[in-house]
Amino acid sequence: MNAPAAILEKDITPQGGDYEVIRRVIEKISLDYRDQPSLESLAEEVGETPGGLQKLFTRWAGLSPKTFLQAVTLDHARKLLDSGLPLLDTAYELGMSGPGRLHDLFVTHEAMSPGDYKTRGGGLTISYGYHISPFGLALIMVTDRGLAGLSFNDPGDERAAFADMSGRWPNATYVEDMSATAPYAARIFDRSRWCSDQPLRVVLIGTDFQVRVWQALLKIPMGRARAYSEIANEIGSPAASRAVGAAIGANPISFVVPCHRALGKSGALTGYHWGLTRKRAILGWEAGQLATDR
DNA sequence: TAAATCAATCTTC
DNA sequence: GAAGATTGATTTA
Numbered sequence: 001m002n003a004p005a006a007i008l009e010k011d012i013t014p015q016g017g018d019y020e021v022i023r024r025v026i027e028k029i030s031l032d033y034r035d036q037p038s039l040e041s042l043a044e045e046v047g048e049t050p051g052g053l054q055k056l057f058t059r060w061a062g063l064s065p066k067t068f069l070q071a072v073t074l075d076h077a078r079k080l081l082d083s084g085l086p087l088l089d090t091a092y093e094l095g096m097s098g099p100g101r102l103h104d105l106f107v108t109h110e111a112m113s114p115g116d117y118k119t120r121g122g123g124l125t126i127s128y129g130y131h132i133s134p135f136g137l138a139l140i141m142v143t144d145r146g147l148a149g150l151s152f153n154d155p156g157d158e159r160a161a162f163a164d165m166s167g168r169w170p171n172a173t174y175v176e177d178m179s180a181t182a183p184y185a186a187r188i189f190d191r192s193r194w195c196s197d198q199p200l201r202v203v204l205i206g207t208d209f210q211v212r213v214w215q216a217l218l219k220i221p222m223g224r225a226r227a228y229s230e231i232a233n234e235i236g237s238p239a240a241s242r243a244v245g246a247a248i249g250a251n252p253i254s255f256v257v258p259c260h261r262a263l264g265k266s267g268a269l270t271g272y273h274w275g276l277t278r279k280r281a282i283l284g285w286e287a288g289q290l291a292t293d294r
Numbered sequence: 295t296a297a298a299t300c301a302a303t304c305t306t307c
Numbered sequence: 308g309a310a311g312a313t314t315g316a317t318t319t320a
Contacts, residue, residue: 209305228313232304243304245312250306264313271312279312 018060019136019281021046023154025053026280029069039065060134061288071287072280078267080225080283104222105188106199107256110145111211121169121205128165128174129181130158133189134285135255135278140181141165146201147184149252152274168252169205188256191289202256206247209235213247220261223290225283227265249273255282 024046029037037045042065043053057065070076126148128141133152139161141149149168153161166174187193187200204211212235220226226234228248229241237243244262251259254274260282264270272279 207306232313237304239302240304240313242302242311242313243306246305246310247312249312259312262312265315269312273312276312 017132018056019134020154021048021053021056022060022281023136023277025057025065026072026277026284029072030277030280033069033073036069061285062292063284063288067291068284068288071284074267076267076287077225077263077269077283080223080261081227081230081263081265081267105194105256107202107218108146108199109202109204109215109218111204111206111215114208117205117207119171121172124169124172126169126172126174127177127180128162129176129178129185131178131182131185131189133185135281137161138185138189138255139165140184141252142180142184143203145203147253147256148203148205150188150254150256151252152254152278165252168250200256202253204257205252206250209243210247210250213244214251214253214257217248217251217257217259217262220258222258223286225261225263228262228270229265231262245270 025042028042028045039050039053043050046053048056053065057063057068061068063071124143126141126143128139128149131138131140136152136154137158139149139151139153139158140147149165151161151165166172184200204214206214213231216226216231216234227241228244229238231248232238232241232244235244248259248262249271251257251273254260260272260279269276269279269283
């Protein structure tokens with residue numbers, strides 16, 4: 001198999017190109033969050049003016065850098081876990097507009113039978129393509145039954161991302177076909193198209209245990225989070241929180257199956273297959289989306 | 295009090 | 308058997 005050259009289409013998400021700067025800012029923040037870095041020092045770090053950085057953040061996340069910074073703190077993450085809170089409290093806390101509709105991406109999921117899984121993708125044809133997303137470059141994989149995989153990588157790591165993903169179903173046939181994946185990309189990363197009347201079709205390819213864990217993830221609404229142990233409870237194996245972590249790590253459809261909404265019981269972001277920085281970015285972005293909801 | 299250490303627990307390869 | 312995107316208890320500085 002030859003890893004594909006990355007072929008970039010036009011930037012379908014206007015804010016997609018902002019991610020590189022955002023990523024570096026988040027990295028900086030998480031490095032020395034202890035002494036609350038100022039807007040000025042952050043801007044200097046990434047070679048922007050304070051005003052420019054402010055504008056960029058607002059465009060990308062709908063939040064000012066300061067509010068965004070708050071949204072990714074341990075303290076705030078802890079609140080996402082607290083199931084006693086009404087859903088909209090996140091938006092209130094961030095000091096933004098009042099209550100409104102709570103959107104989320106609606107999906108219908110279908111699990112492959114254990115038999116199908118054992119063939120490790122044998123007989124399956126998977127179309128894939130790279131697309132710009134608000135969280136870096138997204139590698140999307142689809143079958144005729146729906147979305148099967150979504151991964152992120154930074155520019156230059158396309159080969160690694162492809163190897164990672166295709167290694168999960170080594171016997172499948174892979175075809176680069178952006179015309180097949182582009183509609184998914186457009187749909188997934190454009191929130192105005194997250195509607196319930198035509199749910200996104202998703203196929204879950206994994207072991208029985210993994211599929212149960214992923215289904216539990218799908219039930220977590222946007223702007224909320226669950227602890228690994230809570231998910232373990234939900235699927236009926238209360239002692240299996242560690243195994244749950246492993247299963248979540250194996251989730252092939254990141255973002256759509258919201259593995260970023262799984263946190264340690266303390267609210268700590270314990271891990272993320274595509275990098276903790278990206279997990280922070282996605283959580284902060286979600287907070288911003290909620291806050292701008294009218 | 296926070297950080298480090300340890301054992302218990304479950305799934306996968 | 309070994310290795311995890313965990314947790315809760317215990318110990319240490």
